[in-house]
Amino acid sequence: MSDWSVWMGLPLWVWLFVLPTALVVLCAIRPETAQHLLSPVWSLLDRLYLLSGAISAVFLVLILVIIVLQMMARWSSIAFPGSTEFAGYAMAATSFFALAYALNRGAHIRVSIFLNLNPFTHRWLDLFATLIAAITATYFARYAVKTNLFSKILNDRTQGQDMVPEWLLSVFAMVRTAPGQWGDLWAQTGSEWVFTPVWLPQLPMSIGTILLAVALWDNLTRMAATGQSRIRSEAVE
Template sequence: MRDWQPFLGLPLWVWLFVFPALLAGFCLIRGKTAKRILAPVWRFLDRVYVFAGVIAAFFMLMILLLIVAQMISRWSGLTFPGSTEYAGYAMAATSFFALAYALVNGSHIRVSIFLNMNEHTRFWLDALATLIAAVIATYFARYAIKTNIMSVVLNDRTQGQDYTPEWLISFFSMFANAPSKWGQIWAETGSGWVYTPIWLPQLPMSIGTILLAVALWDALTRLLVNGETSIVGEAIE
């Protein structure tokens, strides 16, 4: 916990773990009140998960198009520099953006041997498993973001042949800078292509893991309020 910098006067781990755990406790104790407060949030998050699933589907389609483009370029004797790297980036984006959507739709494997012992232990074991998963996913998300930051600090670039237009890099850089710096960012933006900075294809990893952590805390609150899990799907015994 030594490298968890404070945020708004409190250590980051308090925001990431203590406050969500307190919210979960509130949902367990005051279920009806929590349901009334969180219902709009749940509806909003459901839309976010669907949107993430749409993005994952888009990148899956991009994988297909890139493979077809590779085939055409090979047949025509042309070169497609960086095609393998672009396909890899699209595959990673597909995987990470789909995490939360797959979770809430029951597409992840859930082993329910112990959950099926009886109804009383089912609830508590399900809550415990979801809590542990949420904590692990939150750790993963935190260090995924830290990986992004380190890539920016080190100016880490691709080792392949893939290039990225400078305007695209500037566009995503805007979200990590204050609006007062946006003018400077675009003033320094050229019209050429540069080797892909590693932080750019790492963004889906950070976003996807954040959404997964949110989805797990979300699933925990719904479980504690409603008395049953909101994750519906076939379980592998």
Template sequence: MRDWQPFLGLPLWVWLFVFPTLLALYCLWQGPKAAQFLRPVWRFLDKVYNAAGVIAACFMVLILLLIIGQMIARWSNLTFPGSTEYAGYSMAATSFFALAYTLTHGGHIRVSVLLNLNDHTKFWLDALAMFIAAITATYFARYAIKTNVMSEMLNDRTQGQDFVPEWLLTFFGMFANAPSKWGDMWAQTASEWVYTPVWLPQLPMSIGTVLLAIAIWDYLTRLLALRETQIKGEILE
């Protein structure tokens, strides 16, 4: 963890691993009292997961529209440059934005053979599995963001035929710069279309993995505070 830079005076790994673990231990210790304290946070996070699911659904609809556009272009003897790349980006965005929503609605495959031995073993094995998953997802999220940053630093561009308007890059760049720089950024923005920088389609990966890590830590605290898993699979009739 030598490359985990300090954040607000503490190494980043302390914020990402130590503090969430302490919060989980607090939930295990206090139980219902911790649940009462965290319930407003849980309600807010549920809305965030649902919003991510809606965004994933929108990207899925976008894939359909791109396919229809490709069909119309083929029938009209027209070209639709970059359509394959746009569809690939949309598919990746659908997958990553749906991670947290799918987890919280019991859509992920969970092997429960050992969990069914008895209630006591089930609780501790479930908590251990959730803790390991939270650690793994947090690592994944951290390095997804690092990949995003490296792509921007190297100014890596797509090798396909897809283009994006320059103002779109400026819009997303605002979130990585201080408000005092926004005026200069827009003043230097042209109305041209440029090759897609790789960091742009990588953004859903970073956002989706961060939401997944938060969701696993979140449902770990719910499990420890309420003494039973809150991940309920949807029953289809």
């Protein structure tokens, strides 16, 4: 049984794979028009990648803060339940939010021995490799989101000692709730602490993989339209 549901009149696989590939082909056929139409989108995406890198840096600092608090709690004989789990969540968020930003900074491992043979092989092999990477990342993003949804449906909770305030869950619930129902939502929200739902630390995985897939398709359109990759290495040789 296929679970590629229909969305806005088309199967999901068409939206995720066929239409982005068709856009890349159109960029290759009409590069001038594509550059004119997509330049504002490219500029917006560049800011989005930078924002994801900044969020990744915030979570990296948060790891340091948690470690320092762990040390202070140990020295003062104060319990800090769930600190190990929260540090792990922050580490996962750091990794996934940094994926798209790191890609465009050349921080991902890329084997370029065949790309450097001549300009012809560089262009077409780079396009082919990026296409395979974009398809793979899109699959990853799709199933990351699916895992997130299943965790929410099953109400899966952490097996550790970490707990979060109930109001924090209500903040996220507002996204999928109509504004007219926000009053009832907060009326049912208590002040208790509850064990962390698994979908909450899984959110950065879903967001990060989606951004990575978007960044790869974005790079494909830029290479097809301009002949140059957005990926720039910051390594000093």
